[in-house]
Amino acid sequence: MSGENRVADLQGRLADAGYIAERGLSATLLLFTDLQRPLLLEGDAGVGKTEIARVLAQVFDCPLIRLQCYEGLDVNAAVYEWNYQHQLLAIKLLEQGKINPSDAEQQIFSKKYLLQRPLLQAITQPRPPVLLIDEIDRADEEFEAYLLELLSDFQISVPELGTISAVTRPFVVLTSNGTRELSDALRRRCLYHYVEYPEFDKELRIVNARVPEIGPQLARQVVAFVQELRKLDLRKKPGIAETLDWAAALLRLEVPSLDADPQVLLDSLVCLLKTREDSAGLGQFEVERLVARAV
């Protein structure tokens, strides 16, 4: 298959899985599978970064392993941990029987007592999984450094067991919201894609795909309204998730068209405006202006 066709093919498969990707992103994803380098996705909250990983897992028909990063994330939570209680219990039981001490030790530090956390899990899968490392910017710098090592060698060493090398190479997707500057080393190791807010057409297709009951007319209005809203000076711009929420809410409220009932519309805006400043700043008049433009 030629390169051109492969991009279109991947785009189609993503669409089948419920993700509308533009060609640029599809081409990047194709490259990502070809080169097997990690992919770093950046972009505002709610533009569908995490969703990409989920859909990729669906398209490749492989498991998705997710590691949610947070401040203070450590090896015990991310890589592996010994199941101490279980080990202790085993020791006590072994004490009863007559068993050679070195055998006992072997038994206690065996894989049976090893709790696999996402990273270890990801490299020991028989088929390459999609490993999603979500919000890497929230983890500490030390963890980032550790991750860097893992991403280059794909092996983890457990002192008691020895080195565990990757059976298969996972597809690693990292996402970042930019709460902290990532190290240049990590950035360099990754392919990079900046996920923008979708254009009108793309967002319309997303809404139609995800909330099909909404009908073409209202869908157009909803997307046009949100697109206009994003142009305003908001503290937190609504993402795609918000658009979908809002569309679902309007459906639930049985709103036939945006200009039907201003009060209901105003109430439903809680789906889109997520800070006090934004909801206070957007008055009735402003909303009516936006509706007029959208309808």
Add this chain to the structure above:
Amino acid sequence: MNAAAFQGPADPGLAAALQGRLVEFVRLARAHDFHVGVAEEIDAQHVALSCGLTDSQRLRWGLQALLCSDRDEWERFDQLFDAYWRPANMHSGYQARPAAPVDRELTQQGERPGGQGAAAEADATGSAEGADAAEGGTREGASVGEHLATADFQLLADSGQMRAMEHLVERLARKMRRRLIRRQRVHRQGRRIHLRGTLRQCLRFGGMPLQLAFRRRCRRQPRLILIVDVSRSMSLYSTVFLRFARGIVNAFRDAAAFAFHTRLVPVTDSLRQSDLSRMRDSLALISQGWSGGTRIGECLASFNEEYARLLNSRSLVIIVSDGLDTGEPERLARELLRIRGRCRKLIWLNPLLGRSGYEPRSQGMHAALPQLDLFAPAHNLQSLQALEPVLTGL
């Protein structure tokens, strides 16, 4: 990998030439401050193989994914790509940037200190693609960073240099935090028993808790409070320090920033905004309508009245000002003493101190000196860097 499926052009000479062009492009990107290295030169070939050299759109996307590593680079990429691969546009992209010619003149006149840096730039220029490339390339990057480090903030003539400096200053602030945390972890001590760790350690004793493991107490970061003078006499420096404050405020969880002139205004929230232009707007709004001389004493008094709750034994107060005060020196001394009594360390950074021949002889500065823990220059990047041990020494 199905690289085998994509053989390069049949003609080996052409293939080599294309490879050369590709390597050159990666180097050009490096000259334009993309974070790429030799590894990317090789990977670019893989990308080209996988995307096909003839399909320019796919090649663009592929190289964009490979070479970019943040949003800024992402947005600049298209222009660079067009400038390099499309000869017709060669001159449009980079000459359109307003600051570029100014940059070049400066380099030629050797006005900036640090001749070596200039030489390194000239070198980089030589290897890159012609004149257009050179202009963009002189803006930032390691070599330039080095000689910017010793350049006085007020001597930064054009906006490009200013931006580069602001960028560096912000990065410095972030880096400081990284170091702080690491050092704290090394110094940590155990206080409370860590049960899980104890169990783990005592497996060898059959589970008898003979050897205890301790939960490591992570020392808390200092609380940083920056008070920046934005009066007219400081105007050459205040933008840089506000950027520094921005870096600090964003990097440290516990930090506050204030700007003062004739009165004191908290600017922490404005600085925390991720959008740079919006930050500028709100700072401009804050400083509107200010006039008259600097009244440091009064501003510090209002700090003491309204924000003294921010001060505790972990807090480090940094005042950035030239000390040219129109208020009473006694009042300044009194207020400083009050601050000092409630915080761990009081630091005064004076950009004028970096100038040769300057002595803190102004009345205000004279009165302030005895109350300070540290009086240090802050006229260039190096002097800010020198602050780090002070911060870590907490």
